[in-house]
Amino acid sequence: MNKSWMQKQQWMGYLFIAPNMLGVFFFFVLPTLFSFVLMFTDYRFMRPDVNFVGLENFRRLFKDPIFYESLKNTAIFLASVPVSILLAFFVAVILNRSVYLKNLLRALFFLPYVTSGVAIAFVWMLLFQPSVGPINAMLRFIGIDNPPGWLSTTSSAMYAIDIIWIWFMLGYNMIIYLAALQEISTELMEAAKIDGARSWQTVRHVIWPLVSPTTFLLLVTGLIMTMKTFGIIQAITQGGPGNSTTILSLFVYQNAFRYYEMGYASAISWVLFMIILVITLIQWVGQKKWVHY
Amino acid sequence: MDLDLTRQTRKQAAMALPVRERRFVPGKLNVWKLLVTIVMLFFGFLMIVPFVWMFSTSIKSPAETFVFPFKWIPDEINWNHHIKVWTGPKSFVTYYLNSIKIAAVATVGATFLSALAGYGFSRIRFKGREALFLAYLSMMMIPPQVLFVPKFIMFDWIGIYNTHWALILPGMFTILGVFLMRQFFLGIPQEISESAFIDGAGHLRIFFRIFLPLSKPALATLAIIDFSWHWNDYENALVFLLDEKLYTVPLGLQNFILENTVDYNGMMAAATAGIIPMIIVFLLGQKFIVQGITNTAIKG
Numbered sequence: 001m002n003k004s005w006m007q008k009q010q011w012m013g014y015l016f017i018a019p020n021m022l023g024v025f026f027f028f029v030l031p032t033l034f035s036f037v038l039m040f041t042d043y044r045f046m047r048p049d050v051n052f053v054g055l056e057n058f059r060r061l062f063k064d065p066i067f068y069e070s071l072k073n074t075a076i077f078l079a080s081v082p083v084s085i086l087l088a089f090f091v092a093v094i095l096n097r098s099v100y101l102k103n104l105l106r107a108l109f110f111l112p113y114v115t116s117g118v119a120i121a122f123v124w125m126l127l128f129q130p131s132v133g134p135i136n137a138m139l140r141f142i143g144i145d146n147p148p149g150w151l152s153t154t155s156s157a158m159y160a161i162d163i164i165w166i167w168f169m170l171g172y173n174m175i176i177y178l179a180a181l182q183e184i185s186t187e188l189m190e191a192a193k194i195d196g197a198r199s200w201q202t203v204r205h206v207i208w209p210l211v212s213p214t215t216f217l218l219l220v221t222g223l224i225m226t227m228k229t230f231g232i233i234q235a236i237t238q239g240g241p242g243n244s245t246t247i248l249s250l251f252v253y254q255n256a257f258r259y260y261e262m263g264y265a266s267a268i269s270w271v272l273f274m275i276i277l278v279i280t281l282i283q284w285v286g287q288k289k290w291v292h293y
Numbered sequence: 294m295d296l297d298l299t300r301q302t303r304k305q306a307a308m309a310l311p312v313r314e315r316r317f318v319p320g321k322l323n324v325w326k327l328l329v330t331i332v333m334l335f336f337g338f339l340m341i342v343p344f345v346w347m348f349s350t351s352i353k354s355p356a357e358t359f360v361f362p363f364k365w366i367p368d369e370i371n372w373n374h375h376i377k378v379w380t381g382p383k384s385f386v387t388y389y390l391n392s393i394k395i396a397a398v399a400t401v402g403a404t405f406l407s408a409l410a411g412y413g414f415s416r417i418r419f420k421g422r423e424a425l426f427l428a429y430l431s432m433m434m435i436p437p438q439v440l441f442v443p444k445f446i447m448f449d450w451i452g453i454y455n456t457h458w459a460l461i462l463p464g465m466f467t468i469l470g471v472f473l474m475r476q477f478f479l480g481i482p483q484e485i486s487e488s489a490f491i492d493g494a495g496h497l498r499i500f501f502r503i504f505l506p507l508s509k510p511a512l513a514t515l516a517i518i519d520f521s522w523h524w525n526d527y528e529n530a531l532v533f534l535l536d537e538k539l540y541t542v543p544l545g546l547q548n549f550i551l552e553n554t555v556d557y558n559g560m561m562a563a564a565t566a567g568i569i570p571m572i573i574v575f576l577l578g579q580k581f582i583v584q585g586i587t588n589t590a591i592k593g
Contacts (some may be wrong), residue, residue: 012496013422014414020406021429023466027444028432034443044448091333099330107579108337109345114575114582115309117525118543120566122550123347126557131360134346167340172586179587218500228436235547252438257532262442269438276436 038266039248045260057267067268069243073158074227075249080162080220082168085215087166088173093203095174096181106178113171121232124164125151139274142201151237161233161245172217180206180214220283227276248272344568351375351562358557365386374562378549385566387538388545395457395541396523399464404516406465408508412472412500413471426475433468441532448533459533464523470515473589477511478504514585517578521571533558 022228024280039057043050060095095105112120127135128150150160157196184207208215230250232241239246239254246254256265345365350358351374353367378385412424414418444463453462481504490498505512508533527543534540540548549563575582 009417010416010419011415013419016496016500017410017425020410020466020471023406024429024432027463027466028435028440031447032435033442034447035439038442041578068468072307091336094333098326099333100326101330101334103551104339105330105333107575108334108340110579110583111341111572111575114579115344117571118527119546120343120347122546122560122564123343126350126560127343127346134359134361134363137361139539159518167343175583178574190526202543205433212577224434228370228438229541230438231531234531235527235543248567249436249438253441253528253532253584256300256442256445262446266439266442269436270384272436273434273439274503276434282435 043263043264046152084166084169092177118235402465407470415478514581
């Protein structure tokens with residue numbers, strides 16, 4: 001009787017998910033389809049004449065030097081992800097076992113992630129100020145006469161952004177690692193110790209392989225998240241100086257809302273989408289190959 | 294010889310204790326642990342130096358701002374920059390009210406709708422459920438950059454561009470939230486639903502009377518994460534808001550900084566205004582935030 005009742009209530013399932021489905025359709029599915037059409041047009045905001053131009057936007061894109069520059073900048077930006085993961089791993093291993101004041105320390109490392117956003121980006125902008133900023137004041141104090149120009153020179157700006165991003169992501173990665181480390185059985189750790197493994201060897205040959213699924217997950221999600229972000233860069237450098245901090249996602253934004261080249265911007269956004277798709281596919285394949293529980 | 298024996302027995306005694314207690318056996322380890330703690334504290338405080346410097350600068354006079362070595366606490370505490378941020382024609386009060394309005398409405402909506410859909414996806418068996426859920430999750434892959442332009446045009450058509458609705462309405466639908474709630478509901482024993490069925494309750498009643506009250510911790514987690522996301526959201530506000538009087542805190546902050554490019558103390562007072570709510574959320578809800586991000590990250 002119970003079963004039949006549940007059968008009868010099946011339609012309620014659609015009722016429960018309907019509001020969300022409607023929203024997701026309207027704010028995700030429909031815009032995606034719309035964007036797919038837009039990328040084949042020369043649509044510019046407020047211009048009435050819209051033409052289908054086929055693959056013209058892509059032809060233009062592959063000739064656009066800023067596109068290649070933005071790819072290079074994106075690569076430098078993505079390089080911050082493994083660095084942050086590795087640092088987070090060491091912090092998590094240390095905080096997991098051999099310290100007092102665990103909760104305080106965890107909170108200190110985690111705070112930047114929670115308070116993210118442009119507010120703290122502006123603080124970094126001043127910290128990095130080349131002539132009077134505190135970071136360079138410190139560097140001069142310890143004897144470096146020509147400290148880098150950080151955000152103000154084309155050669156260093158992207159790396160300065162990397163530092164901010166590493167600082168910001170560290171807490172997130174650490175939290176996930178801490179959760180993963182809780183899963184490692186203490187017996188296994190004890191066995192390693194009894195076998196005479198030194199701390200470093202335990203970390204290198206026992207802990208690191210055991211958390212490899214977590215590392216892989218953090219790498220993939222971190223890369224995707226980094227591909228999608230542009231807020232802090234838009235806030236503090238607007239992609240400059242020159243185009244030295246114009247990453248791909250910012251390139252989309254600027255074409256769409258600074259130059260109102262919306263067809264062109266749509267085409268670029270699909271290139272970005274494809275890169276994310278490739279990373280996701282690697283995750284699917286990799287999960288089967290790498291992840292051993 | 295004697296000494297060696299005691300050392301050995303001590304070692305054996307230590308091994309016999311469970312790991313947790315072994316830490317308290319006096320010896321070399323504790324000094325080491327203390328040293329590691331001090332080193333980690335140094336790095337930990339290095340992590341929050343930007344916050345400390347921000348606040349310290351916000352209560353300094355311009356002359357003291359870049360004095361080296363740093364004066365963390367200025368000789369004379371100067372609240373003028375904070376007063377400037379909170380009063381005057383472009384007061385942060387407006388930005389705060391806008392941000393609170395958007396974040397609160399969107400968060401309440403998103404939390405409720407996520408719970409509703411999470412229940413549907415976990416506790417009601419209907420045709421095409423799994424396929425639908427998969428399609429649903431796959432939407433998460435679409436980067437916001439793909440959506441900005443079409444949403445901008447669509448919102449312009451339906452007349453919500455440059456209104457708070459442009460942020461609130463899409464903000465009420467979070468795929469991650471549905472995922473989180475579904476996970477939580479899957480963990481509630483099936484017997485609870487069955488006994489309620491036998492008592493004649495329908496899904497709506499079970500959802501409102503049993504599941505919602507049971508899932509307070511999950512709802513709190515979701516609400517906190519969602520609220521901070523909306524509070525920090527700069528990118529959407531940048532694309533969809535135009536009028537200064539509609540600005541949220543991140544946009545207001547940017548505006549303040551563009552207009553006061555040399556007033557470093559004022560900039561840091563404004564940044565403080567933007568960050569304080571997040572620090573409060575962090576202090577009150579750290580446990581929920583940690584739970585939320587570990588639950589959503591470890592899904593594979």
